[in-house]
Amino acid sequence: MIDIRGDLADTVAKEIQSAGGSALAIKADATRIGDVKTSVKTALERFGEIDVLVNNVGLSVVRPIMETSEGDWEPAMDINAKATFLWSKALAEHMIRREAGCIVNIASDLAKAADPYSGLYVAGKHAVIGMTKALALELAPYGIRVNAVCPGIVDTPMLANFTRQLASVQQKSPDELRQEFISSIPLKRLATPDDVAGVVAFLASDDARYMTGQAINVTGGLIMY
Numbered sequence: 001m002i003d004i005r006g007d008l009a010d011t012v013a014k015e016i017q018s019a020g021g022s023a024l025a026i027k028a029d030a031t032r033i034g035d036v037k038t039s040v041k042t043a044l045e046r047f048g049e050i051d052v053l054v055n056n057v058g059l060s061v062v063r064p065i066m067e068t069s070e071g072d073w074e075p076a077m078d079i080n081a082k083a084t085f086l087w088s089k090a091l092a093e094h095m096i097r098r099e100a101g102c103i104v105n106i107a108s109d110l111a112k113a114a115d116p117y118s119g120l121y122v123a124g125k126h127a128v129i130g131m132t133k134a135l136a137l138e139l140a141p142y143g144i145r146v147n148a149v150c151p152g153i154v155d156t157p158m159l160a161n162f163t164r165q166l167a168s169v170q171q172k173s174p175d176e177l178r179q180e181f182i183s184s185i186p187l188k189r190l191a192t193p194d195d196v197a198g199v200v201a202f203l204a205s206d207d208a209r210y211m212t213g214q215a216i217n218v219t220g221g222l223i224m225y
Contacts, residue, residue, distance in 0.1 A: 002026045002039050022047075030057050030083040040090050049098065052204045053091040055084040055128075056106040058121070060158060062165035065119040072120060080124025081131070088135055088146070095144045103139075104203050105132050105148040106196075107215060109223045112150060117169055129215045136213030145212040147203045152219030153181045155190040186221030 001009040006027030013023035024046050028035035043050060059079040061072060084105050095101030110118060111125035129148055136146040153159060163174045163181075170177070182188060199218050202208055217223045 002028050002030065004029050030087065031078040033086055036086045036090050040094070044094070050091055050094055051101055053087060053101075053103045054106070054200055054204070055087050055103070057083045058106070058108070058125070058158065060118065060162045060165075061120045062117050062162060062169060063120070064117055068119060076120035077124050077127075080121060081127040084128050085131060088131070092135070092139060092144065096139070096142050099142045099144075101144045102204050103135065103144070103146045104200050105129075105146070106200075107132070107148045107150045109150050109152045109217065109219045111148070111215065112217070112223055112225065117166060132215060133213050140212060145203075145208070147208070147211060147213070148215040149196060149199050149203065150215050150217045150219065150223065151191055151196045152217070152222045153185065153190050154196060155192060159190070184222065185219070189220065191218060191220060 001012045001023065003009040003025075004027070006025065009025035009027060013025035016023035024043060026039050026042060028039045030036070040050070057079055059076050061068070061076050063072065088103055088105070091101070091103065095103075105128050107128040108121070108125040110122045111129045114122045129150075132146050132148040139146055160174070163177050167174045167177050178190075182190060196218050199216055203211065203214075203216070217225075
């Protein structure tokens with residue numbers, strides 16, 4: 001578990017350890033190549049090999065494109081797109097030597113669609129799907145699979161923060177917006193982290209051994225392509 005907030009990484013590592021697994025928590029900035037290289041080196045020293053990389057990063061900025069500055073663009077694109085590029089490249093070098101491995105990129109339903117006031121997030125997550133497809137083609141000769149997962153509206157702290165920002169822009173209450181989200185989903189509920197994690201685990205497993213370059217929706221029917 002690698003996170004810019006070391007306390008969050010520690011929490012997840014302890015959960016895994018308490019369940020009988022082996023885990024390592026590393027505090028690092030996913031957008032800095034120095035942190036990426038150090039983290040990969042530390043993980044390899046601890047575990048010897050790395051079989052699966054899950055790129056799970058994102059930053060939501062609620063702002064109309066016409067009110068978005070160049071200064072807004074860089075940090076959002078660093079997190080939403082550049083981090084996935086840096087980590088995929090670093091781990092692909094290791095996986096190519098082994099001629100084995102799997103990369104799963106967390107994109108978004110907004111990697112296939114768009115919302116007003118989310119231009120930076122939409123642009124970054126569209127880039128993730130494009131990178132997933134290109135990497136899948138480049139790494140296939142080495143037996144390395146690259147896929148993406150496109151979650152819909154997931155009940156997380158990130159959603160709560162997004163809802164607060166959007167409610168302010170649209171002059172609605174966060175609760176009102178939350179109900180609008182739920183009403184828009186055919187299955188009539190928000191996704192849970194476990195809904196997404198199950199698909200990630202499948203793509204990382206041998207059951208998905210003949211899948212690469214795919215962008216799988218986990219949206220409760222909100223996105224169907």
